Amino acid sequence: ETGVTQTPRHLVMGMTNKKSLKCEQHLGHNAMYWYKQSAKKPLELMFVYSLEERVENNSVPSRFSPECPNSSHLFLHLHTLQPEDSALYLCASSQESWAHREVETQYFGPGTRLLVL
Amino acid sequence: QKEVEQDPGPLSVPEGAIVSLNCTYSNSAFQYFMWYRQYSRKGPELLMYTYSSGNKEDGRFTAQVDKSSKYISLFIRDSQPSDSATYLCAIGPGAQKLVFGQGTRLTINP
Numbered sequence: 001e002t003g004v005t006q007t008p009r010h011l012v013m014g015m016t017n018k019k020s021l022k023c024e025q026h027l028g029h030n031a032m033y034w035y036k037q038s039a040k041k042p043l044e045l046m047f048v049y050s051l052e053e054r055v056e057n058n059s060v061p062s063r064f065s066p067e068c069p070n071s072s073h074l075f076l077h078l079h080t081l082q083p084e085d086s087a088l089y090l091c092a093s094s095q096e097s098w099a100h101r102e103v104e105t106q107y108f109g110p111g112t113r114l115l116v117l
Numbered sequence: 118q119k120e121v122e123q124d125p126g127p128l129s130v131p132e133g134a135i136v137s138l139n140c141t142y143s144n145s146a147f148q149y150f151m152w153y154r155q156y157s158r159k160g161p162e163l164l165m166y167t168y169s170s171g172n173k174e175d176g177r178f179t180a181q182v183d184k185s186s187k188y189i190s191l192f193i194r195d196s197q198p199s200d201s202a203t204y205l206c207a208i209g210p211g212a213q214k215l216v217f218g219q220g221t222r223l224t225i226n227p
Contacts, residue, residue: 004160031213040125043161043205043217050213090160094212104212108153108160 002026004109006091012115015081021112023074023091031096032074033106034066037088049074050096081116088113118143121208123218132227136193140206140218143187149215150182151207152191161205165191196225 004025013019025032034046048056049068063085065077074091092106123140130136138152148169153161165180167173167189173180179192189208193200203222209215 033213040219042121042123042219043207045215048213056213092160096213105151105163105166106212106215108162110158110160 004091004093004107006089006109006112008112009110010113010115012117013078013081014117015083017081018077018079020078021076021089021091021114023076023109025072025074025091025093025107025109027093027095027107029093029095029107030071031094031104032068032071033092033094034074034076035090035092035108037090037111039087043090047076078114081114083116086114086116120144120216121206121218123206124221125219127222127224129224129226130196132196132198132225134196134225136196136200136223136225138191138193138204138206138221138223140189140208141187142189142208142216144210145184145187146210147208147216149207149209149212150180150189151215152178152180153205153207153217155203155205155220157202164204198225198227201225 007022031050036044046060047066067075088111090111091109094104094106121142151166152164154164155161177194181190201224203220205220206218207215
């Protein structure tokens with residue numbers, strides 16, 4: 001496997017279900033991200049982990065719970081979701097650099113398309 | 118006012134045309150300017166980036182940043198049907214704090 005992988009690619013769940021999305025990066029990066037992409041809306045940053053510590057949480061509802069057990073894996077635990085949570089959930093990773101002129105390119109996975117019924 | 122504004126299109130042009138895609142932003146502190154391309158059912162992939170200001174060229178693609186106008190552009194020369202995708206601008210004060218535009222859906226007609 002290369003790059004950033006996400007499983008499952010598609011998920012249908014009811015509002016009372018609990019499910020988890022998984023992301024794995026094979027790039028040796030030290031930062032990982034969860035984004036939400038809804039139709040006709042910009043990508044919304046949900047969570048950022050740097051060196052396995054959460055550094056950003058953009059006021060995401062508590063029904064979304066991230067977990068970063070190590071620098072290569074990122075999970076998004078879902079419970080009691082709402083239909084408006086249906087979207088494409090994208091994971092990304094990057095190599096954080098303290099050389100300000102370096103660009104820490106974010107590499108995206110293919111996403112998990114989630115439908116909440 | 119949104120931090121980053123991008124016309125969602127759709128934009129449809131004939132093969133071989135020059136395509137111009139644009140975004141405006143509101144925060145003068147933003148220094149990272151990126152363009153991503155997203156094909157249907159795929160994640161975004163980085164096309165071009167610029168740090169701070171200036172122009173950058175890579176093959177048929179040219180990225181321009183005008184910080185005085187808070188305006189960035191992506192030009193595609195000799196457009197090909199394979200360029201048909203959604204193009205996202207991403208701008209921010211740091212590479213971990215990117216604000217994405219809505220994306221412009223582009224179709225190149227053979």
